[in-house]
Amino acid sequence: MSNQSSPGVPGADLYGVLGVPPESDLKTIRIAYRRLARDNHPDRGGSAEDFHRIQAAWEVLRSAESRAAYDRTRRDGGTGTGESTDDVDAVRYGPSGTWAAPSGRSRGSSERGAQRTASGAAHLPPEYRPALSDPRPLSLSLTSQRVHGEFRSHGLFGRSRVQRRHERTIEVLQRHVLDELPAARLFNDVHLDAPTVDRRGRRRSSGGERAEHVVVCGDRLTVVFALEVPTPAASWDGQVLRAAGRSLALPDVGAQARRLRETLTQRLLDERGHEVVLTVDHQVMLHSPDGSLLSPVVEASRGGASAPSAAGRAARAIVGQLGTSPRANVVDRHLLGVLRDQLASPDET
Template identity: 60%
Template structure:
């Protein structure tokens, strides 16, 4: 089964058994039916099962479907460039969403890139490629390979943590909508231990209790972003490289650069020891500021150069750019995902 354009990729409408002009309700129903039919427990193959999941990732929302239809029918030469499509020139980013202001300042990453956010690669919006392939449930089960969000934030206190839990919910919703729905191979991990996990008496890998944790880790191919989140009530803030000042208050923020270095060290050592080769991981970091009024463009931070904290809209665009720059941005590395799941403070129930 090949794409009508002649490529070796499957035509996802045919995978689900629907017409290209089917509405979203029909596509959703077809996806659920095909998932039941192709599940390995029902006699299907892993390849079929994940082909259906790939089809849903491409067709499950209006935005991703529009991008797939453009690629399926050929890109209009007069259409937006990759930089314009990702909002790096101040207009729109991946699949047409619009921010009313461009990202200011310069990009920062471990490689020292400067002069604006990195440009996305051509791989960023392609259908996912799984490594290792899907002929085996190892090193990560098939449902977990397809899962986009991993890990939970444990409730604290009698009423579930109140303000902190609301902040976590807002950040996960933002990242799901504006990152995971834009990059088919991207995955989000919440509350991630930085110290290496070790096997307990039952053979389960667990990170040491009380060790430092990253709030969010996003991964796409071999690129990762460590993301911290802070809520700010003021409409403007200043940043001196160490302290954020807003509304007459000085706020110390976590050292995300150190967290990124520690996580890279932990993951590199784990993957090298387990699979006999040292991976090349690119890890950057970003602090995202949430406004109390729901605005994605405040607080405005001055100066906003380098690795400054950014309002949610600008932070999300920076994260998208960092994840999409790799030529492997369409790769779902199942070994890396399995290693990150072992670092979760509170694994989700599957």
């Protein structure tokens, strides 16, 4: 490769990193990515920096939304706002729980032009701290991994209703948050308190309350709780969600967010010597039985931005919470390591 296209050149154009022209289609970009990732993998003698620069370029260019935002930033010389459009109403869950777009309309086309706001930094290539030349505090493969943690299955006869809700939430977050924010990572089933250490120095689960989903991007996190609402409309008075004539129980997600922030901040300082100011928000995501991303409609008399909202609107709110940070392209490996340490069920690595 030339210097411009070499993955080892800091700040190289993302198309140059993968060695493809800017007008390339997704198939061409994917082929180039796979070849370079294979040839530059550290297990084959490549450097961690080159491998991650290739990975970062692919994470931006693989998604139509993040690629369009990057192209605007690229044309504007790095001053783009990162605003993007997305027609979440055009996307529904198919019969098997997978995503499907209605015929005649494609995902990404928008009649209303609804905008999600993210800073210019959100669509820049991820910046890893500490540098990838340092094998600590997280391995190469785990640093690259975008979804962490699994939910234990308790059902004996197939997927339970709760499992399906978790799967739907993860898919919404992947497609509408992680694909929009290349540096974002998702953690599932996270203990709010630090693990304990026994006499032999082994870490033990702290038990107690857990957050269903935590999305982290830079120095910002959003704690997400999801619920399925059986009707197309609901009401919220700031404390209680009502639908179909009954009250639906919600945890205090705001209190979860505050508790997690305190735990992570203290652990990063005590265990890693890593002082950081974290901003932790929260969001309640509502799923519709028919798979619509804009249903149910919630009439909120109180609650403002913290009111529960349909899956598509909740995803846009999370992008706004995370993507407006000037550090939205930073992957804090210390923070990822601490979060993995608090997973109730770490995934296989």
